[in-house]
Amino acid sequence: MQTTTLSFANLHNHGELFANLLRARRQSFIIQNRWDLPEALGMEFDQYDTPASRWVAVHEFGRVLAGIRLTPTTARCGIYTYMIRDAQLGLLDSIPSDLLYDDAPVAENIWESSRVFVAHDTPQRVRRLVHGHLISEMTKSARDLGATRVLGLIPASWPRWSKRLGLDTSAAGRVMEIDGINNQVVSIDLSGKLH
Incomplete structure (x- = not known):
């Protein structure tokens, strides 16, 4: 089992991994959850899949077992920023605008985690391990990107x-x-892990 953080700068080093991640997201969110999301070529994507984001994949032999997208809260693409903030601003019909206690932050040291999933066919006996790898890589990648939250x-x-x-x-x-x-929106404090 491997974990990889993908970016537009390193996609070329990982073959089909990014496409397989988007295919696994389609299976999880469109097929399993029946969410009405954009798709093309058997892959799920949205307006937040831009060069500003990073994607964490837990994978084995080309098969994606789990994934997370990380997006900086400073991102902008047209009218969109990041999912939680855009929901608060009323730009997303599917998420209530009162999802946060405070105003959505915009700061270099705060990133958003979204599109979190563990593939439905990941065997139950390894799910806890997969989840652990996913969260560990997410926190490591976020810290490497300068995130404290x-x-x-x-x-x-x-x-x-x-x-x-x-x-x-x-x-x-x-x-x-x-x-x-x-x-629920949660805040993960990484400041204690920055040594």
């Missing part, structure tokens, strides 16, 4: 696993139902 809109069950993974996590918004799942 990561915001993510994730299932509200996060308190069960965040401590187990050694994350300093706190609620940054209310619990809300999106597509039948309780979700």
Whole structure:
């Protein structure tokens, strides 16, 4: 099992991994979750998949087991910035605008985590390991990018696993139902891990 952080600067070094990540996202979000998202050539993508973002993949023999997208809160592409902020600004119909307790931050040291998934066919016996690799690589990559905090809109069950993974996590918004799942914006403090 490997973990790789992809960027537009290194995609060429990893063959089909980026395309396989987008295919796995399609399977997870469009097929399994039945979300109405853009797709082409069997891949899911959106307006936040730009050269400003990074993508973490847990993979084995070309098969993507899990993934996360990291986007700087300073990103801009047309009218869009990053998903949580754009939802707060009312630009996204599928996410309530009152998802945060405070104004969405825009700072060099804060990144957003989005499109988090573990592939549905990842065997149950290795899911915990896969999740651990995914979160470990996400925090390492975010720190390498200068982040001291990561915001993510994730299932509200996060308190069960965040401590187990050694994350300093706190609620940054209310619990809300999106597509039948309780979700919440959380803030992951990485400042204690920057040594």
